[in-house]
Amino acid sequence: MIEYQAAAKINLALRVTGRRDDGYHCLDTLVTFTEFGDVIRVEQANDISLKVEGPFVEELSNNRDNLVLKAARLLEQAARDRGINVPGASIYLNKQLPIASGIGGGSADAAAVLKALCDLWRINPVSVDLKEIALQLGADVPMCLYSKPLTATGIGEKIEPVALAELNIVLINSGVHISTPDIFNALARTGSPALPPVGFQYSNDELLDWLQNTENDLQAPAIGLAPEIQTVLNTLMETDMCQFARMSGSGATCFGLYSSFEQAKSAANDIGQRNPDWWCVASKTIST
Numbered sequence: 001m002i003e004y005q006a007a008a009k010i011n012l013a014l015r016v017t018g019r020r021d022d023g024y025h026c027l028d029t030l031v032t033f034t035e036f037g038d039v040i041r042v043e044q045a046n047d048i049s050l051k052v053e054g055p056f057v058e059e060l061s062n063n064r065d066n067l068v069l070k071a072a073r074l075l076e077q078a079a080r081d082r083g084i085n086v087p088g089a090s091i092y093l094n095k096q097l098p099i100a101s102g103i104g105g106g107s108a109d110a111a112a113v114l115k116a117l118c119d120l121w122r123i124n125p126v127s128v129d130l131k132e133i134a135l136q137l138g139a140d141v142p143m144c145l146y147s148k149p150l151t152a153t154g155i156g157e158k159i160e161p162v163a164l165a166e167l168n169i170v171l172i173n174s175g176v177h178i179s180t181p182d183i184f185n186a187l188a189r190t191g192s193p194a195l196p197p198v199g200f201q202y203s204n205d206e207l208l209d210w211l212q213n214t215e216n217d218l219q220a221p222a223i224g225l226a227p228e229i230q231t232v233l234n235t236l237m238e239t240d241m242c243q244f245a246r247m248s249g250s251g252a253t254c255f256g257l258y259s260s261f262e263q264a265k266s267a268a269n270d271i272g273q274r275n276p277d278w279w280c281v282a283s284k285t286i287s288t
């Protein structure tokens with residue numbers, strides 16, 4: 001049995017720098033990942049199957065459209081195209097991350113299953129061009145394959161590692177669903193400049209300064225479509241010792257940063273008690 005963690009993806013900052021002819025948007029984004037995430041397990045079997053458990057299981061379609069199954073079938077096909085015969089796999093997904101919520105849950109699951117199946121089926125990722133398979137599955141899947149602090153440009157596939165320290169983070173999702181294409185379509189402009197460079201091994205204070213001088217271009221259109229995202233951001237900012245709050249990706253999950261993990265846990269508990277319908281988690285980010 002092989003197990004991989006599918007970490008939540010946090011866009012600490014995101015600028016939309018242009019739009020391609022095919023409608024996809026060009027991004028410049030600083031991304032980190034949390035220790036908290038979904039879990040993928042794979043075992044040898046005669047064909048490919050998926051079992052899902054966890055708090056968000058009901059929202060996830062357990063059929064061919066599921067990104068995990070799509071990822072497994074694409075890898076199986078890529079292997080066969082190269083004359084590598086692979087058996088099946090029984091895949092288990094423990095779904096802890098809210099669905100379609102700007103923290104890359106589905107993309108992280110797809111990336112984790114690609115890595116797990118390469119191990120299980122003894123496939124060299126380079127021999128099947130795993131990064132290309134990841135990009136076919138979605139713009140965020142290549143960065144989830146990497147799963148360490150990075151900057152991404154292009155539509156998200158041009159990845160550069162970044163040296164970032166561990167951050168203490170709270171993730172909040174109020175349950176409001178907004179569609180990613182709708183958010184991109186609601187953008188007033190798509191020509192933001194590139195993000196300022198991220199210094200090597202920034203201290204926490206240096207990173208906070210950098211964050212104050214950047215933005216998530218998708219946050220304003222998302223709040224326009226779902227004003228309660230602003231309520232979530234205000235709630236985070238009002239907690240004791242919150243250093244910074246912003247929406248991740250196309251939302252609606254927002255994150256808050258704290259100087260200690262104890263403070264992050266206490267903020268998540270406090271917000272969760274006052275808003276029992278909200279999803280609230282304290283975690284640490286994965287450092288370089």
Ligand code: C5P
Pocket residue numbers: 023024025026027137138139140154155156180181184
């Ligand atoms: O690639 P993914 O399936 O995650 O993207 C979902 C949708 O989000 C795309 O169909 C597109 O409308 C929009 N998108 C975009 N530019 C990106 C990423 C996503 O316009 N860089």
